[in-house]
Amino acid sequence: MKLIPYFLLMASTSFAAVDFETQIKPIFDEHCIKCHGPEKQKSDLRLDSRASILKGGDLGEPGAHPGHPEKSTIIEFISLDPDDDEIMPPKGDPLSAEQIELISTWIKEGAQMTEKKIAKKEKLWSLKKVEKVSVPPGENNPVDAFLSAKLKEKNLKFSQQADPVVLLRRLHSILIGILPSPQEKDAFLAQWVDNPEKAYSAKVEELLASQHYGERWAQHWLDAIRWAETSGSESNLYRNRSWEYRDYVVRSFNEDKPYKNFIIDQLAGDKTGYPRATGFMVAGPHVPPATVGQQPSAIAEARYDRLDQTMQTVGASMMGMTLGCARCHTHKFDPIKIGDYYAMLANFQDLEYGIRKPELPAHTGPAIQEAKYNKLIRDHRKTLELKSWKETWHDRYEAHIPRENVKAIRITTLGGDMAFDEMEVFDQTYKNHMPQAKLSTTLESDKNNVEFLRDGQVGYFFAFKGKTKGKSAELLIEFDSSIKLQSISFSKDRKAKLNTSYLSPENWMTELAKYKIEYQDSKGEWHVGIKNTKTEKDVAELNELIAKRLKYGVQHEFLGRFIDPVVTHILKRGSPNTPGAEVAPNSLAVITPTLNMTSQTPGPERRLTFAKWLADEENPLTARVMVNRLWYHTFGNGIVSTLSDFGNAGTKPSHPELLDFLASEFVENNWSTKDMLRLFVSSRAFKQDNKPKGEALRVDAGNLLLWRYAPKRADAEIIRDSILKLSGKLDPKIGGPSYRIHNVKKRYGMWKVEDNFSQHTWRRMLYQERMRGVDDRMFTAFDFPDCGQVVSKRPQSTTPLQALNLMNSQFMIDQCDIIAEKAKGKNTDESIRNTFMLIYNRQPAEVELAMSRKILKTEKLNILVRAILNSNEFIFIQ
Incomplete structure (x- = not known):
């Protein structure tokens, strides 16, 4: 409810030729400039220049629309009901009716004022162009050169070189995450005696070439994106075959895939030939549709919650920016406007969380097997001497009723409820006729919208459902013209069956025995196609072929799946119920003003364009963020200690010139992570002893200047994997399904640890199933992440539970x-x-x-x- 109706604002007024300096500015100065002036710009709105007022704030709408006060956001917010939380000025001090009328008249007359130049703020350090500086003299390794120069400023120097066995164990821990065996130690020391430098270099190359290298460094990336194999939320359902993304990351590090390509794959792998990489975009938690319900507002809110998870993942891991802060308002600390947030979100409007079959090349094993069994199934169907039969697929039943000239199909319950989530009607060329059919029903229910049966959106439990109360109910499917009917496909909760597993048995599929299926011929006569499939002849051999096709063919996997993108609007207060101005897909405008896309740009092109912008060598964030992450996992401290926040709320780099040098080197060396790590571990800084020194501790207690290699507790994975190696029981297998330590649960039950010690678990901890938010009953005590939040840096706690578990x-x-x-x-x-x-x-x-x-x-x-x-x-x- 408005305090001043808009029609009054358009009426004639007693004010004429309103003067800004004497009449409007005093109002702004007293009530507005504190929050919307040079020092602070809440909602990205400034009221001290005409250009800023006309531009408006983060809603993408003008603060003042000359000649039209009713279209001006200033008038909208100062005219709200005094009890409204959004009224301006806030805190129960509204403007008077006379002041509001005066401002509206000023806007109606053109919102004229004397222009003033607005001083530009200094650009955030991380958004400035990467400048490759000269390497200070005096050291062979550029890392040492930059560090040594800083140490000299504080009258400090590097510590002596560590013992060769300490170096060996350090290298093994950092590069592959498993300690060396006595035999590996003996071989290393034998070479060390002859030529220490050569022995060390050879060991570095050996470890970088090890398949275990990719496993160790993949884990760091998975932490940064809080990847897990369950959805989180109330049901915390398992995500079928989501481990395929984990294996893609392991392979990428082992193959030293250029980081720029690694980025592009994960945002547009469906276009680059790496479809499993799109698991990155859906790595975060989400609330499954069945939990959300069917209220349109709840569905819309959950949709943007999922996209926000993707934005957080991209921001934290690739950009080093807290993008999620700008969902509801312009960022409080960093130059990220709410319009930037939604412009970047628009790049992912074709993304949805769920399962799909990846686009595997035809020559790959699963694709070959799928083609083979599809042909065997088609050929076997031709041999059947049956008028109808039932096929059992993983997620649905198919009722096959090969008939000519079918005008309509009628499905009647034989008692009990009617419940479906998706349905297809195939002709003998396997074209689906459901999209064009006319649907109707006699079912009485609040969930009998027959359109849900053909919208392609499975997984809403029973999109079409109702109680029959002992009476039969029917669903009628009528075709525009007669078809050559082959089969009808039924399911209820199909997506859950494909999407998850490890659940206690449930009635996943619609039993065809509950329904009578009839077809209408060209004369209008009805015939029973299937009444009760239990009376049909056995088709066990056909169903065995189907089972093999499902086992060996291309599988449904939890990856990014894709839909038609919609137009993106700025959402006021982050709510889809209050859309604001339209925005086109774009990047962070403070870096690149436009990517030249529109709301009509296809979804894949949006993601690919945005990914290429991230991976561009001119992007000031991407290389800096990654080399800093590599540095942290090598030395224990980041050059920027806040790995996922390169903004004003994060820390500034301790060695800015070194960071830029490394970022430049990274790009020039084809974004090679192995080359960067080789440079790090070959430095004097890495090879230092770990002993404390009194003077150095007084000057730099936190070892930010790296005057020693500070000891740090090993991650949970290093401890567990090394113990298995010591016992000789570590299974070295790379990749594949994770090993289970949990129970089989009900849909809304809890995951419980049942076996975290038996022989089937003796693989690297990377391959332990990641159940979001679940304590693994042992290594969670060692700060093993619960995958609920981005964890670029694991905490380092010390608790009695650690000793008790060990x-x-x-x-x-x-x-x-x-x-x-x-x-x-x-x-x-x-x-x-x-x-x-x-x-x-x-x-x-x-x-x-x-x-x-x-x-x-x-x-x-x-x-x-x-x-x-x-x-x-x-x-x-x-």
Whole structure:
């Protein structure tokens, strides 16, 4: 309700030739400029220049529309009901009716005022062009040159080089995430004696070439996008075959795919030949449609929530910007307007979360198998001497009724409810006639919109449903002209069957035995096609072929799936119920004003264009963000400590020249992550000892200047995978389905850990099923992420639970028994020495030997193993 109706604003007024300086400016100065002036611009609106007022704020609509106060957002907001939260000025101090009328007259007369130049704010450091600076002299490695120059400013220097065994363990931990064996240590030291530099370089190349390298660095990327194999939310359903995206990431790092191509694949893999890479866009959590319900407002809200998850993923991982802050208003800290947010969101309007078959080349195994079994199924159908039969597919039943000249189909319940979510009617060329058919029903229900049966949107439980209350109900499908009928396909909750698994048995599919299916011939007469399929002859052989086709052919996978994009509008307060101005697909305008797209640009072209903008060498964010991420996982501190926030709320770089040098090198070396990591681990900075030094601690306690290699606790994966390697039980298989540690649950039940220790789990922890928000009952204690939020940097907590898990969990008990048996020697001292060499890659000191002897007087060797595995020397990267 408006305080001043718009028709009054258009009426004649007693004010004439309103003067801005003497009549309007005082009102603005007293009530508005504090929030909409030079110092602060809430909602991106400034009221101290005409150009700014005409441009308007983040809603994309003019603050003042000369001659039309009723179209001006200034008038809209100052005229709101005093109880409205959006009224301006806020806090219960509305303008008077006279002031509102005066401002409306000023706008009606043209909103004239004296123009003033607005001082431009200094551009955010991360948005400035990357400048490759000269390398300071004095060091062979440019990393060392930049770091050394900073150290000298504080009268500091690098620490001495670490012990070769410490370096070996450090390299293994950082590059592949698994500690070395005694045999690997011996081989390395043998080469080190002859030529330390050559030995070190050879080890670096060996580890970069290892298939385990991709596994370790893929995990860092998966953390940054909070990838998981469940949807989160109330149902937290499993996402079938979403591990295919994980395997794509592993392969990309192992193959050293140029990072720019890695980016483009993940936003437009359906066009670049890497369809599984589109799992990136749907890596975040989402509420499944069945949980959302069927209220149009709820569906629209959930749709934009899903797109917002994608925006957060792109912003945090690729751009280093908190894009989600601009969903409801212009960003409070960074130059991201609400219009920028929706312009970038428009690039993903053709994206939807769900399952689809990836576009695999015809020569790939699954595509070959699918073509093979499709032909066998077609040929077998021709041999059947049946008038009708039922085929059982994974997600639906198909009632085959080959008939000529069919004008209509009638489906009648034989008792009970009628429930479907999607239906197709195929002729004998397998063309679907449902889209053109006339549909009607006698079913009485609030869910009997027959259009849902052919909208292609499966997964809303029962889009067409109703109680029959003992009476039969029918669905009528009429065709414009007679067709050669082949089959009718039925499903209820089809998407859930394809999309998820590990659920307790449910009545997933519509049993055809519940329905009588009739067809009408060209004379208008009705005939029973299928009444009760249980009386039909057996088609077991055909269904066996179908089962093989489903098992070996191209599978439905949880990837980005694609729909027709709609026009994008700025959403006031982030709500689809209050759309504002239309925006075209675009980039972040402060970097590139336009990508020359419109609301008619096809969805794939939008994503590909946006991806190429991100991957452009001139983009100031992309290379900086990635090399900083690589630096953090190598050295333990980021040059920018806030890995996913390069904005004003994040930290500034400790070594800005080094960051820009590295970003330039990254681009010039074809965006190679292996080349960048090779540069890092070859530096003196990486090879340093880890010992603290008093003066250095006083000057730089946080080691931002890298005067030593600061120890840090190893990630959960390094600890677990290394224990399995020590026991000799680590399964080295790369890729494939994740191993399960959880139960089979009901749709809205909870995932429960049932077995996190048995032999089937003895693979790298990367391959453990990621159930969002679920404690794995062991390594969650070591800050293993729950995948609910972006975790570019895992926290480093120290809790009693860590020690308890490393001492008493069934996994540790079993593995320590195996390790103890492996280390067992001819006598106590030999067993102790074997244990230390196996776990620490060194011999025990005399004091350690004495303490170990004391333990073994009352305990078995497995207890000593458990104690040593609980030590800082094992669980810290030294």
